Amino acid sequence: MSNLNQTSPARVLVVDDSADLRQVFCKLLEREGYEALQANTGAECLRIVAETPLDLVLLDVVLPDLSGIDVCKHIKSGEKSAGVLVLNISGMKTSSFNLIEGLEGGADGYLTKPIDHRTLLAHVKALLRSKRSEEARQRSEQALKEAHDQLEQKVHQRTAELIASNDLLRQEITDRKRIEEALVAATAMWEQTFNAIPDHLCIMDVRGVILRANQAMRNCFEPVHGDLVGLDYELCYYGTTTPERDHPCAAVLSHGLPVVCEGEFPMLEGSYLLASYPLRDGTGQQWGAISSVRDITERKRTQAALKETEEKYRGIFENAIEGIFQSTLDGRFVSANPAIARMFGYDSPQELMSERNLVREHYVNPEQRKVFTRLMEKNGFVRDFELQAYRKDRSIIWTSENVRVVRDEAGTLLYYEGIVEDITRRKEVEQERLELLRRLVSAQEDEQRRISRELHDQMGQSLAALLLGLKSIQGIVDNEPARSQVQRLQEITNRIADDMHSLIRELRPTALDDLGLHTALSNYIAEWSQQSNIAVDFHSYGLSNCRLDNQLETTIYRIVQEALNNVLKHANAKSVSVILEKRGSKVSVIVEDDGIGFDAELLLRTPGRHGRFGLLGMRERSMLVGGLLNIESTPGVGTTVLMHIDTSGDILEAE
């Protein structure tokens, strides 16, 4: 173990079995500033060497227990003591052989006694110096190695840092490239967007000099001015840099406030919308302005036309004879023209539209409102919807409405709007006409009844008497020609009687008055089927033991009669189905054939009595008793006549 360093004195172990000599050597060494230890045997020397860091051992070759040579070898073979210097001294083993043996045994020096103390010191110093140098060299080497290792580590670290830095740099370059590409793309997109806008767009500095202009503006002004960049904004739009009055952009540039206004420019035709906004840098300092000029000439024109249209509409709305309105779905008036207000007896549309007034409260029959709502929900409109309505003074009028729903883009119901017509007079006329018709039909029926009765009572009796007379003559006459003549007369009389009975049935069957609709129809249908040779399937429900109103029974009988006549005349049918049904207060009549069918609506619209008179008559008869009659027919399929009557007086909805 080495003790040698630059600050602590060298530690020398003096090994000699002579105490005096050990004293001398120790004193000598201590005088020179060394730290001296003593050992008198080889074993003690080795012990001290093992325990204590030493620099040099002054070792007597001849020791009492071990040879100094062996001790030296032991010292030099030790892992920690190999660096300890050994200077052999001997007074007895002084030959060259001993010298060689000692040096080859590992000793760093071999002195023979007697020795000059200076020589001894010189050897000690030289050896220690050498060791110091060696150790310094080793330290230097170690330091160098450490420095080298550190350097290498630093190099590695630095290399790693460089690699990481390089990677970062590469990544940064990649990112930068990507950003640049994105920037280029964004710039291109901005350019495209800037140039795609059809309005004039330009960016100017605080002096009003154009820095950038889009394609639309360039197309407009470059043919006149050339390149717009660097040109004064005023020159473009006013033709001069000193316009008569300040233009809006001047206000933006001087006050930094945005401007939006409509106006005209001396250098352009038409009207324009100008929007100009200040442009500021990061510190809030204004450096310029952006200006947008849009041609609104067409829009102005459209607005003017719209205004004109609106005024026309307003004129129509205000002055129309018919009532025009809009209402919410729950029946609140949203708008109303003066006509509808007058119709309902209000002083003004505003009074009509007040919250207290709800549309439904004007309905005389609330059920009609339900029908109206159902039709609106189903069809989206109603046409010629007639209803009775209360005026403000609770008097009743008849109105006819054409209403449609208004929806938004999503299809949601927003409100109703429509036209209302006061048809009170027309209804009165209609009622009068119906009344006249009713009276006419009634008179007609009465007359037919009377004629039928007279035929039955008088003619029938006369024919019966005639037949009896002829029968009695037949019994008296034995002349064959006369007998056959009588027989022929009987046949003629029977025929007359049959014809009369048919006529009576056609005019007014007595069973209708005496036995009721079910029986009368049964008889009629049976006879008709026999005569026409067309199978008829007749069903009656709910009327076997019940009678209806006389007029209603007559109407139903006549309608079935007319329907079957039409089948016979026009349908070319093989079979007919007649259903008569009464459920509660509702009576339904259905006559359906499998004939050739026809276009019912077309026929109804066709002028000429023969074409539509039968159908029209059926409808009118049905209307007289408050019923609804529908005729469904498709060419090639057949015809169905449907009639529905509510004997309770409830409104029937047309299908």
Add this chain to the structure above:
Amino acid sequence: MLTHIHRCASPVVTSNSRYLSQGGHFVIEAAWVDAVVRIAHSVVPWLILVAIVRPESNGLESAARLRRISQFYGLVIIPLGWITPVGMYQEPLTSLVNDYVDIDVPPNDLLFTIDNHLLTNNQLTHVAFPDRINS
């Protein structure tokens, strides 16, 4: 190396050793001649100072004993005493010893004498003078 042979508790004697050490010499003190002989077999002394008055033997006798040893032939031996021995500078003493120094000689004189003898004996290259000693 100077060997100072004495077996005396006199403070003067011990102080002489100290003076000589301060003067730069390596001084070994020995109580017995045998010790000197033993030491001298290993480390050659340049000069031996021997106190004449000693309990067991005369210092001159010790000097004579030392002279008989071959390796001490050229050695400088200087006795120390209180009184100059008679015939000090005559034979046979002049062959036996190289000089005589009073035991209470001033340190610088002692050092001067020692250095002169060492110089003469080629043991020193120069002599340092009185200001070397701090007594």
